[in-house]
Amino acid sequence: MPISNPLANLFGKSPITPIQEHMAASHNAAALLADFFDASNQEDWEKAEEIQQKISEQENLADDLKKQIRLELPKSLFLPVPRGDLLELLSMQDQIANCAKDIAGIMLGREMRMPKKIRKDMTAFVKASIATSEQAMTAINELDELLEAGFGGPEVKLVQKLIKKLDDLENKTDKLQISIRSKLFKVEKDLPPVDVMFTYQIIEWVGELADKAQKVGSRLQMLLAR
Amino acid sequence: MSILAEHGQTLLILACLFGVFMAWGVGANDVANAMGTSVGSKALTIKQAILIAMVFEFLGAYLAGGEVTSTIRKGIIDPSNPLMTPELLVFGMMSALLAAGTWLLIASALGWPVSTTHSIVGAIVGFAAVGISVDAVEWAKVSKIVASWVVSPVLAGTISFMLFRSVQKSILNTDTPFANAQRYIPIYMFFVGFLMAMVTILKGLKHVFKDIGMKLSFGESMAIAALIGLAVMMIGIYFLRKVKDEGNEDNRYASVERVFAILMVFTACAMAFAHGSNDVANAVGPLAAVYGVVSTGEIAVKTAMPGWILLLGGAGIVIGLATYGWKVIATIGKKITELTPSRGFAAELGAAATVVLASGTGLPISTTHTLVGAVLGVGLARGIGALNLRVIGTIFTSWLITLPAGAGLAIIFFFLFKGIFS
Numbered sequence: 001m002p003i004s005n006p007l008a009n010l011f012g013k014s015p016i017t018p019i020q021e022h023m024a025a026s027h028n029a030a031a032l033l034a035d036f037f038d039a040s041n042q043e044d045w046e047k048a049e050e051i052q053q054k055i056s057e058q059e060n061l062a063d064d065l066k067k068q069i070r071l072e073l074p075k076s077l078f079l080p081v082p083r084g085d086l087l088e089l090l091s092m093q094d095q096i097a098n099c100a101k102d103i104a105g106i107m108l109g110r111e112m113r114m115p116k117k118i119r120k121d122m123t124a125f126v127k128a129s130i131a132t133s134e135q136a137m138t139a140i141n142e143l144d145e146l147l148e149a150g151f152g153g154p155e156v157k158l159v160q161k162l163i164k165k166l167d168d169l170e171n172k173t174d175k176l177q178i179s180i181r182s183k184l185f186k187v188e189k190d191l192p193p194v195d196v197m198f199t200y201q202i203i204e205w206v207g208e209l210a211d212k213a214q215k216v217g218s219r220l221q222m223l224l225a226r
Numbered sequence: 227m228s229i230l231a232e233h234g235q236t237l238l239i240l241a242c243l244f245g246v247f248m249a250w251g252v253g254a255n256d257v258a259n260a261m262g263t264s265v266g267s268k269a270l271t272i273k274q275a276i277l278i279a280m281v282f283e284f285l286g287a288y289l290a291g292g293e294v295t296s297t298i299r300k301g302i303i304d305p306s307n308p309l310m311t312p313e314l315l316v317f318g319m320m321s322a323l324l325a326a327g328t329w330l331l332i333a334s335a336l337g338w339p340v341s342t343t344h345s346i347v348g349a350i351v352g353f354a355a356v357g358i359s360v361d362a363v364e365w366a367k368v369s370k371i372v373a374s375w376v377v378s379p380v381l382a383g384t385i386s387f388m389l390f391r392s393v394q395k396s397i398l399n400t401d402t403p404f405a406n407a408q409r410y411i412p413i414y415m416f417f418v419g420f421l422m423a424m425v426t427i428l429k430g431l432k433h434v435f436k437d438i439g440m441k442l443s444f445g446e447s448m449a450i451a452a453l454i455g456l457a458v459m460m461i462g463i464y465f466l467r468k469v470k471d472e473g474n475e476d477n478r479y480a481s482v483e484r485v486f487a488i489l490m491v492f493t494a495c496a497m498a499f500a501h502g503s504n505d506v507a508n509a510v511g512p513l514a515a516v517y518g519v520v521s522t523g524e525i526a527v528k529t530a531m532p533g534w535i536l537l538l539g540g541a542g543i544v545i546g547l548a549t550y551g552w553k554v555i556a557t558i559g560k561k562i563t564e565l566t567p568s569r570g571f572a573a574e575l576g577a578a579a580t581v582v583l584a585s586g587t588g589l590p591i592s593t594t595h596t597l598v599g600a601v602l603g604v605g606l607a608r609g610i611g612a613l614n615l616r617v618i619g620t621i622f623t624s625w626l627i628t629l630p631a632g633a634g635l636a637i638i639f640f641f642l643f644k645g646i647f648s
Contacts, residue, residue, distance in 0.1 A: 005594075006594055007594055007601070008561035010613060010614055010617045011565065011614065014610075014612045073612075076614060076615050077613065078605055078615050081608075148477070149398045150390070150394045152608075153398065154399065155399070
């Protein structure tokens with residue numbers, strides 16, 4: 001017997017947990033970049049490919065989750081936060097995974113490794129970028145507590161602190177990015193020009209990954225401001 | 227008159243059967259909505275919910291169900307209408323019971339949302355307007371009832387909104403939610419006990435007091451209700467003490483919710499009580515009307531309702547719960563797990579307060595729709611992850627379908643009975 005009960009049908013599927021899962025998948029993709037850079041620096045392309053596959057898997061998972069969440073958020077759903085903001089937050093989270101996938105993809109395809117002169121800085125830069133994404137995940141993990149508190153009170157202050165830290169982390173990646181670029185500029189004449197062009201590109205994308213993570217934070221902030 | 231003398235017993239037995247059938251439907255479908263919120267939020271197991279439902283539905287019906295029963299029995303139709311003969315009233319009430327019961331069965335089988343209250347009101351209006359005379363319906367009263375169907379979800383939503391806001395302010399949005407939960411939740415418990423006691427004393431026990439020659443002033447009633455509220459609060463505090471703050475990595479509010487789960491046991495009792503006070507009348511009201519006519523031979527406006535009729539209604543509900551209702555409770559419980567105890571209590575208490583208020587005024591309302599309004603109220607306070615607003619549409623549709631369907635079936639049965647017995 002089918003149940004068409006107004007009370008039972010009243011409850012839609014809450015998007016909060018799926019959004020947290022999506023963020024976890026996106027961050028997993030980004031976090032794998034640390035090992036990927038190590039492998040590429042050691043020219044272990046077999047291992048690099050293995051990691052690239054894993055990144056790709058996480059990115060696909062994030063994509064599937066994203067589609068699922070969008071499908072389950074019809075306009076008739078009444079949410080505690082604006083639907084548009086929630087979808088934008090989701091899209092920012094998704095771009096973290098996309099960035100990670102692009103970086104791994106092009107580096108594997110061109111068998112790129114970082115020039116020796118900037119290698120150490122680059123490792124620190126990638127780690128800082130991943131830390132930004134991790135901080136974004138920490139903030140997103142507060143979403144269920146935010147819902148529990150009805151998006152108010154000390155919980156909001158706590159999340160705002162997390163977002164502030166996220167901003168600081170992103171600033172750090174900005175500074176690292178600038179210093180790496182100037183270091184690369186100093187040695188670029190001695191390197192194959194095409195490789196240098198792509199290295200600049202990779203630096204750009206690693207910075208962009210941190211940028212997207214920060215944007216996750218700012219979208220979260222928009223959810224809170226009401 | 228001769229019809230009643232000849233077939234009186236048969237008609238009464240038939241009416242009893244139909245009444246139990248209707249009560250069975252209430253127990254199988256409606257109670258599940260009242261109890262499902264507690265089961266969904268995991269404050270109660272299904273067994274506990276059924277136990278609470280059995281006890282408090284009955285108490286509600288017995289102690290506070292009198293006003294709604296009398297509305298269903300003699301408020302919708304005008305007994306002084308010259309065309310309203312005793313046997314027509316008997317046929318009409320029987321067909322109303324059978325029509326509402328049948329419609330509930332058909333609609334549930336097809337998976338349509340129905341309300342027992344709307345079915346029975348539609349059925350009574352139907353037989354009276356078509357079978358007897360359009361003037362035989364107390365249209366003023368009917369429009370008041372219909373208006374209450376719109377007002378009750380809105381009122382419940384408003385109360386729940388404010389309740390949940392107060393919970394946010396005093397407990398959830400503080401630095402020490404667990405300690406504040408322990409401190410403030412007894413106040414809500416007091417409110418639950420006070421409210422139920424107040425309605426019972428003011429409305430339900432009116433006749434009892436009159437019989438034993440006792441008269442309570444409003445102040446005295448209030449004092450007694452306050453005492454009962456305090457007693458409920460003490461029991462609550464005893465159980466609250468047992469909950470310890472265990473802490474939880476994933477969710478800092480896990481222990482707080484366990485405190486609310488205790489509160490929800492109390493609001494579940496209130497909800498069952500409220501539901502019993504309003505919905506049992508749907509089955510018992512028409513039966514009481516039939517009994518009144520058959521036992522006196524005329525449409526007596528003042529006949530005491532014998533206790534066995536209420537017992538019969540209560541028994542029907544319990545059977546409905548035991549045979550089918552528990553399944554519906556389980557299904558609904560699974561669907562509304564998003565409702566945590568801190569939300570569930572606010573929704574239940576808002577709905578229970580509204581329903582009990584309506585019961586006191588003698589207005590038959592839909593518990594389910596009131597509960598939907600209450601949940602929406604909590605949602606408006608940004609308390610719930612996602613709510614499906616399309617449900618509001620289905621509620622309107624259910625009115626549009628149920629009222630004519632109940633009326634139509636009642637008209638058919640009415641002429642059928644008339645044909646068979648006269």
